[in-house]
Amino acid sequence: MQKMNKTTKLYGELVTLRTIEEEDIPTLYHLIYNGENPEWKKWDAPYYPLEPHTLDSYRSHELARKDRLESLEPDSRLIIEVDGQIIGTVTYYWEHKASLWLEVGIGIYDPDYWNGGYGSDAMSIWIDHLFRSLPLVRVGLTTWSRNERMMRVGKKMGMKIEGRLRKCRIFEGAYYDSIRMGILREEWMKKA
Numbered sequence: 001m002q003k004m005n006k007t008t009k010l011y012g013e014l015v016t017l018r019t020i021e022e023e024d025i026p027t028l029y030h031l032i033y034n035g036e037n038p039e040w041k042k043w044d045a046p047y048y049p050l051e052p053h054t055l056d057s058y059r060s061h062e063l064a065r066k067d068r069l070e071s072l073e074p075d076s077r078l079i080i081e082v083d084g085q086i087i088g089t090v091t092y093y094w095e096h097k098a099s100l101w102l103e104v105g106i107g108i109y110d111p112d113y114w115n116g117g118y119g120s121d122a123m124s125i126w127i128d129h130l131f132r133s134l135p136l137v138r139v140g141l142t143t144w145s146r147n148e149r150m151m152r153v154g155k156k157m158g159m160k161i162e163g164r165l166r167k168c169r170i171f172e173g174a175y176y177d178s179i180r181m182g183i184l185r186e187e188w189m190k191k192a
Helices: 022-032 055-068 118-133 148-156 185-191
Strands: 009-011 016-018 077-082 085-096 101-108 138-144 160-171 174-184
Touching (some): 022 085, 101 118, 138 160
16 A cells, blocks of 8 residues: 655644654654653653664654554654644554554653643644544543643543553552543544
């Protein structure tokens, strides 16, 4: 099958989601790998180490991600932009593609944009786009009990806690729960 090279641009009230272009890669790289222990990583699954990359290996990784997309499949990662400035990314991944079990994620790498509604706006646009682009029955989100901001975003989206795996994440010597949230297509469409 032939790949589609389409550009995606989605507008919210506060943010724009758009395709990652070649010229965005250095900016994204510096936002993600900002220092030895970037602040954003303390909240985004810190129990998994940040995959080490040089700028060149990050560029290769990003190009390989795009190459893995199937024809007509929406891009699995878009930039979050505010007034032309890159602040993060939204993503999706297949937990089990054969049953259309898809999970979403968000990373706002610049703490100056935390708690301002940018994440909620980005997630709303993203979930809507995925429901409109794919024959999904459900969109899920997995986080951990210390990340209360992410759980609030999920709740704002109308997601329900579907599972809580108790004390299965360890960070800085303390145990936390893994939280599974989700929303069904019919719930999302009622909300929209």
